[in-house]
Amino acid sequence: MPRRLKLAALTASALATALVLAGCSTGASGDAPATDSAATGGDVTIEHAFGETTVPADPQNVVTLGWGSTDAAIALGTIPVAIPFDSYAGDDDGVLPWVKxxxxxAGAELPEILPETIDDEPPYEAIAAADPxxxxxxxxxxTEEQYETLSQIAPTVAYPDQAWSTPWRDVVTTVGKALGKDEQATEVLQGIDDQLAEAAAAHPEFEGKTIAAVWDVAGTFYVYKKEDPRVEFMLDLGFESAPAVDELANGDSTFFYTLSYEQLDQLQADVVLSYSDTQAEADAFLTAPQTSVIPAVQAGNVAQLVGTQYIAAVSPPTALSLPWGLDQLVDALAAATK
Structure with missing residues (x-):
C-alpha cells in the first residue's frame, strides 16, 4: 500500500498491518504503567502489549522504531544513535524536517538512518550494529515475534495496547520513563499545551465553530472522528467536532471511517479541513463533482493543509512536529473561518 494511503488510514485497526500518518489518541492522556520510577536513577520497568521490559538506568545508545519515539527522545535531550527512514515526508535521506x-x-550529528524495508520487518542487522x-x-x-527478536538485541519497549494506537502524549511520557526523564517529559507537554493555548487565544473566532477533518485520496474519502489526534488538538484550539461526523459514522474504526461520495452533501460543518499531498490535489478537492457538494466547500469555508511534511506533522502530532507545523495549520484554519 502506498505510504499516502497508509497515512490516510492510520488507526488502531488499519495500523495493525500498515503504517500511516494519522494517529489514534484520545483527549485524556495517561502515563504508561511502570513498576519502578526512572526518576530514582535506577532501572525502570514498563508494561506493554507483549509483557514488560526493564530498561537499564540512563540508557545512552537509543534506537527508535515507528513514529514519534524519535521526536520524543530528541525533545527530551537524547539524540538516538539510529532512527527509522521516513519515505513519506522525509528528505532524500529519509529525515523529517523537524528532526533535522x-x-x-542541539549541535549534534544526525543519527544513523536505518534502512527502509519493504516487508514490514525491522532491519535487525542494522539495529544490532547500532549497539543499542x-x-x-x-x-x-x-508483531510479538518481531518484539521477541528485537528483545534479543536490546530491551525493547512496545506499544501499550494495540499497534499504531498509542496516544501521542503517551508516546512522550513513555519515552520519558524509559530515558529516566519524567520531569522533562511533563515540561515538553506543558510547552506544547501553552502553544496551543496561545494560538487559541489569538483566534477567538475558532471558539464554537464545528469542524470536520477529511482526506479524499485515491478514490476513498476518509472522515476523522474527535478521538483522532489530528482532530483532538483542533478541539484544543476552540473548535468543536461537527455532529455530522458522528451521525454519519459507519463503524469502520474508533478513530476514522470512510464515507461514500453519495453522502458527502450530508457532511455539515462550519469548517472542513482537507489534507492534500500536492496543490493540484487541493485544487481538485474544491472543484471535483464528488466533493463540491460538501456544504462547507460550497460556502468557501475550507482549510487546506497541503504538502506531505505539513500533513505528517499533525498526523499524528509528535513532540517536535506539532510545534513545527502548528502555525501553518492555524493560518489555514483562520483563512477558512473569515
Missing part, C-alpha cells in the same frame, strides 16, 4: 532542525539546533541500550517502539506496528 532539532538535531542541528534500549529500542523504543512505543508507537509502531511490530
Amino acid at each position: 532542525e532539532a538535531v542541528e539546533t 541500550d534500549v529500542i523504543l517502539a512505543v508507537y509502531s506496528g511490530i
